Amino acid sequence: MQTTRRGFLAAGAALAAAAGARGVAQAAPAGGKRFYKGQFHTHTYWSDGSAFPEQAIQFYRETGYNFLGLSDHNVYAEGRRVKKVGKGKGRVNQDIFDAYRRAFPASAQSETAADGTVEAVVQTYAKMREIFEKPGEFLLLDAVEGTTRTYDDDGVEHQVHMNYLNVPGVPEHFRNCGTKATVAQRIRDSFKAVEAMAKEMGRESMFILNHPIWRWYDVNPEDLIANPEVRFFELCNGGSPYRPGEGLPTDGFATDRFWDVVNAFRARNGQPLLYGVGNDDTHSYFGTVGHVPGIHCLPYNAWSLVRADALTAEALIRAMNAGDFAVCEGVQPEDFSFDPASGTLSVSVAGKKNLCRTIQFIVTKRDFSEKPVRTVSIEPPDAPADKQKIYARKVNVYDTKKIGCVAKAVSGGIGEAVSASYTLATDDLYVRARIISPERPAASAFQHPKVQVAWTQPYVRA
Ligand SMILES: [Zn+2]
Ligand SMILES: [Zn+2]
Incomplete structure (x- = not known):
């Protein structure tokens, strides 16, 4: 949504209306649990976002979000600013x-x-809590976007950004880590620095690798295969392309593909699978008013729907560590569940007038090859001449017939609800589901899918 000049309050209201119209899942209680909607990645005037914290929070709270992280770059919102x-x-x-x-x-x-x-x-997190928090209805999560860059041996720049939650502070590492490390090493060192600070504070933390394909491909799947302790990554990010650039091969470059490559290796190695989260990375709240050039990210692009027994940081993190959440960028599942004993994933979605919705089950086969089928050198078609080198990337493409293939798809009739399930075959490593609703996302960022999508997490048999 692009707006200019004065009408920015109206623009904000229109965005809010568009997002509010989607509704929030309040239902599906299971053992005293319910769904909470929220996201972990927004910016404010504490760094390069174009809103005061109160404005940012109000945007989300008024459109039915239950939890939110204000995650400014290498700064926790405390002290005087x-x-x-x-x-x-x-x-x-x-x-x-x-x-x-x-x-x-x-x-x-x-x-x-x-x-x-x-x-x-610019007011602090503590002040925001006083104004906005309401037990059981709205929670602010301590969040920071650890923001680093590094250069590889060819002089190619990689920005490695990582959100961490429930740790109110910034480890020295993020201010002083230099620009010499491999991406995998940078992720590992950052994870350890956050973990150490969380331990010192007696907090349960959550660590998310952000927008891996921002600027073409800053982080490769191999970097997360090498860091199995990292449990979460941004499957959706409003600020980075969902798929970088027209004309590039999608089999190696969508975050969906990225996800399956990492999990193919992790599942084979018996390691915990990587879970996806949905974030906006909001920088612009009022259309183009106060807009940071080059940064388009608006609110309400993508969110996580977490099934927890309470609206607390600890309960949300516990549920997410158990994979009990979905990622949505429009359509939401009505319900989903995985039975680890039988290996059955069941998903349902409500019907919507004039639309046929589809549930796909995606698996990776046990006999996939760890060898890439090819390596692609990306020379971004629309990068400025002086940026060609820093945007250049080499990416491995793996076999799409064995890794992340659609094993089953069930479509409803026009306007009909859809329920479907899939039981892991003996040659499947894991299963995840994707709901596709052929309608335009209400507040789509550039290069997001042209349809509304929701994702469950991947699951393995017990
Ligand atoms: Zn970032
Ligand atoms: Zn960000």
Whole structure:
């Protein structure tokens, strides 16, 4: 959704209406559990997002989200932070500041310097909790986007970004890790740094490898095969292309493919599978007002639907470690369950007028080959000349007939609900499901799928 100039409050309201129209799953209780909707990756004026924290949170809370992480780059929102208001990079947009003061007179604070410059105070997480949290209804999760870059031996730049949750602080590692490490090593060191800080704080943490294919392919599947302790990655990210660039082969480049390659190896090795999450990586909340050039990410692109017994960080993390959640970028499952004894995954989705919805079951075969079928050198077709080198990538493509193949698909009639199940065959390593609804996503970021999709996690037999 693109808007310009003044009508940005209207744009915000329209986005909210579009997202709210999708509804939130409140149903499907199972053993005192219910679904909670939320996401872990948004930016504010604490770093390069174009909104005050109150504005960002209000966007989500008012459209039925139950939990949210404000995850600014290498900063946890505490202490004093002021930002100059006015035109220019790194400043608070005047229109957004005015809207903020009108909407949040109790928390908006600013100071005027001797030269007339207005500086706005960006409020802390602690303050946000006071204003917005409501037990059982809305939870703020401590979140930070650990943001690093590294250069490989060919001088190719890789940005490695990782969100961590429920750890209110930033390990020194993220400020001081330099630019010399392989991507796999950078992920490992970052994971360890977060784990150490979580342990020191007595917290249960969650670590997510973000937007692996942002800028073409910053992280390869092999980097997560080499780091089996990393349990989560961004299957959907509003800010990075779901599939990078037209004209590139999709068998190696969609995050769906990335996911199956990692899990093929993990399942064969008996390691815990990698789970996908859905995030927006929101930077722009008001259309193009205050928009950071080159960053398009809007709210409501993708979310996680977690089945937990309470709306607490610990309960959500517990449920997600157990794989009891789905990723949605429009359509949502009505219910899903996996019986580890029989190896049966069951999924259902409600009907929608004039649409035929489909449930696909995706498996990887036990006898897949660990050898790539080919290696592709990507020279991004639309990268600027001076960026060709940093965007260049080499990516291994694996056999799509054995890894991540559709084993069964069930479509409903027009307007009909669909329920389907699949039992793991002896030559399947794991199964996951994907729901496809042939309708345009309500708030689609660039290069997201043209249809609405929801994903379950992958499951293995007990
Ligand atoms: Zn990032
Ligand atoms: Zn981000």
